[in-house]
């Protein structure tokens with residue numbers, strides 16, 4: 001197919017590896033069709049800003065059109081918030097953890113041959129005031145907590161009602177149409193009647209599972225990010241055993257030979273001039289100017305206004321509804337050989353700690369080396385720049401984990417911290433209302449990311465990459 005454009009001829013794509021600024025390959029496990037442009041001063045059919053799930057999905061779903069697509073990534077690696085790292089000999093996820101069933105992330109994973117294991121929780125847990133209670137029944141979990149009787153009773157009833165609501169609004173792990181009305185209610189409304197100690201247990205669990213607080217999270221998405229853990233849902237999460245980043249890496253490897261992905265290329269401005277976009281990027285300390293007929297903005301929502309020059313008021317207003325708070329994670333590898341029960345932990349919310357919850361993505365599984373990896377989600381802690389390399393602060397977090405799980409003392413095999421300025425696009429009723437404006441293109445300037453999707457998460461970002469690719473296909477392709 002050819003493109004409906006009137007641009008100078010495309011430049012040649014002349015090298016064949018993803019390359020970061022220092023010239024190091026950043027990896028293309030699929031081994032096919034990888035490429036990086038060395039000449040950024042060229043014209044393109046499409047420039048995609050950001051090589052996270054949304055940006056890469058956009059390029060992937062356009063791969064058969066022969067379009068000249070340049071994906072510009074500010075960081076030294078692709079995948080955005082799906083970054084995986086090695087910890088004690090296995091991949092761990094420092095950002096996104098799970099592929100949700102029934103979403104585009106699941107279908108893409110299948111299409112791309114990504115290896116997954118089901119998340120099969122058999123327990124739920126709460127830590128409060130020095131007591132960690134993890135059990136298979138909600139009644140047992142609540143019973144062991146050091147809370148006043150009134151709070152225990154209210155908590156047990158609340159969890160029962162959450163389970164009932166979950167069962168009424170989901171089927172085989174997926175949220176059904178029944179839940180549509182819940183999108184306009186927040187969780188806070190459901191918690192208002194709880195006594196303080198019971199409320200803080202649930203508020204912490206909401207934070208741990210969903211980043212936003214109870215005044216932000218819609219009751220619809222509380223089904224996925226709170227209730228599913230309480231009911232031990234068996235059918236809604238998959239764990240990518242080679243790391244969450246394996247998915248964007250596979251996408252990048254299959255984008256097609258006319259797509260170029262350039263890392264260490266930070267876009268500082270995008271502006272329209274005479275029907276073409278001028279994209280200013282800093283690459284290797286030099287300022288480069290690219291032109292493109294179409295630009296796709298696939299960066300976190302809070303960055304958009306600083307990059308796209310002259311966004312209209314309606315877009316700026318909509319972007320205000322797309323809150324994307326920061327978060328810090330700590331993943332700890334520990335040898336659990338001979339320890340009873342701890343490998344069965346799945347989700348433990350932790351009241352009053354630096355982190356709000358601990359997730360073990362492979363509950364019930366002890367690998368041959370005995371090492372289990374627990375990720376602590378510091379969503380209340382927010383963005384903590386520098387913590388990744390700050391041993392003292394990492395040790396403080398590890399110590400807090402050991403207060404929750406004292407049996408792990410002396411068994412820690414390693415820890416990795418990561419911090420995210422923009423973690424997750426909050427699933428709030430107000431963002432839901434703003435979705436049409438968040439999605440709406442401005443001429444040939446398009447918007448794709450977790451923030452333009454109903455569901456947020458990487459699945460939302462992949463879905464939005466697909467949506468924008470369809471839009472571009474209609475614009476740029478003519479039948480052969």
Ligand SMILES: Cc1cc2nc3c(=O)[nH]c(=O)nc-3n(C[C@H](O)[C@H](O)[C@H](O)COP(=O)(O)OP(=O)(O)OC[C@H]3O[C@@H](n4cnc5c(N)ncnc54)[C@H](O)[C@@H]3O)c2cc1C
Pocket residue numbers: 049050051052053054055072073074075078079080081082094095096097098099100105265266267268298299300303307327329420422423424425448449450451456457458459460461
């Ligand atoms: C701690 C944590 C836990 C999460 N858990 C899950 C989960 O379990 N499941 C799930 O599906 N999702 C989860 N998510 C959310 C998921 O990671 C995001 O929704 C998803 O990555 C969003 O994709 P995106 O492409 O919109 O943005 P991003 O992944 O943020 O990608 C945007 C890219 O743009 C680049 N960029 C930014 N500015 C510029 C610029 N000026 N020029 C060029 N490039 C730029 C960034 O470096 C980045 O690579 C989690 C996220 C975090 C942080």
